[in-house]
Amino acid sequence: MDTKIININKENIDEELIMEASSLIKDGKLVAFPTETVYGLGANGLDESAVKGIFNAKGRPQDNPLILHIYNVEQLIPLVKDVSDIALECIKKFWPGPLTMLFKKSNIVPDIITAGLDTVAIRMPNNPIALELIRKSNTPIAAPSANLSGKPSPTSANHVIQDLDGKIDMIIDGGITGVGLESTVLDLSGDVPLILRPGGVTIEDLKEFIPNITQDKGTIIESADITPKSPGQKYRHYAPKAEMIVFDGEIEDIVEGITNRTNELINKGLRVGIMATEETKNNYTLGTVLIVGSRENKESIAANLFNTIRLFDDKNVDIILAEGIESDNIGMAIMNRMMKASGGKIIKV
């Protein structure tokens, strides 16, 4: 299949190009588009066979449900059984934005979207291209991250091209995404409000509205004893080709631990990649050092994390030693992705 790549400037949207993309969506085709978190692989969310195409193109397991993307609150109502007061407050505060919420699904949501669950995940992305595409398509758009299953989520159109060129109908290049990590997934359907995946909206942000909010244990520790509540969290994710180990602790200890381990591994003849930060980069004299961002500005680390993991693939290192980040605010989502990328290999130093 030929994948058409088009450029759209989010500050000045070309309506004709959006029309072209939306007519593909209406025809049951696959269009990758930017959101404020990561690129999504979109299809008409109410068209079962179009949605099947998403699973095929990504190689995604069928038991992993998808998020429906909407452009306004009216579009939410037919998709769900009800909207609780807390959900309504979160909508007012955080939509459009990187918060996905679970609702009891209505009958018009196909089972393939929810993988047979009775809840449906919905979000309103904060990107004008995404919103305009949904509006013109006149349907909720199902969209997982636009990567091959298991790879880091795409934060640029180039990442989408690397993974899906030839497998989908169109890629809208709308520049680099902002947040860089996927949306927070919030489950309000049980007794206790639960974060199933930490993301751009932090637990600190949510606590103001939902004081009793908690976080699913599977998002913090990788362990065979814990089955994450969100089906997607159980798979190995964001994985670089190389093995990855995360060092977590005080910054001096992290630097010392990584330096010692680098020496050992290089002596064994291995090519070592180090994922460092602005504040620590000058401490490393060996290995391939890439700077993921600044500890003073954790948003910069979130924005660059997936791109940095992909860059290590290009550099053909055998092993990546990554600095852990303090897990407050967006740091929680960063550490969750590092845990997944490393398959839970976190060394406390």
Ligand code: TXA
């Ligand atoms: O930022 C994002 O959320 C991006 C952009 C494209 O919007 N999308 C995204 O989709 O990350 P995906 O499919 O890669 O991740 C969706 C996550 C998965 O972990 C999935 O298991 C979970 O949401 N999920 C979806 N529906 C669910 C449901 N009904 N119950 C529990 N978890 C659900």
Ligand code: MG
């Ligand atoms: Mg994904």
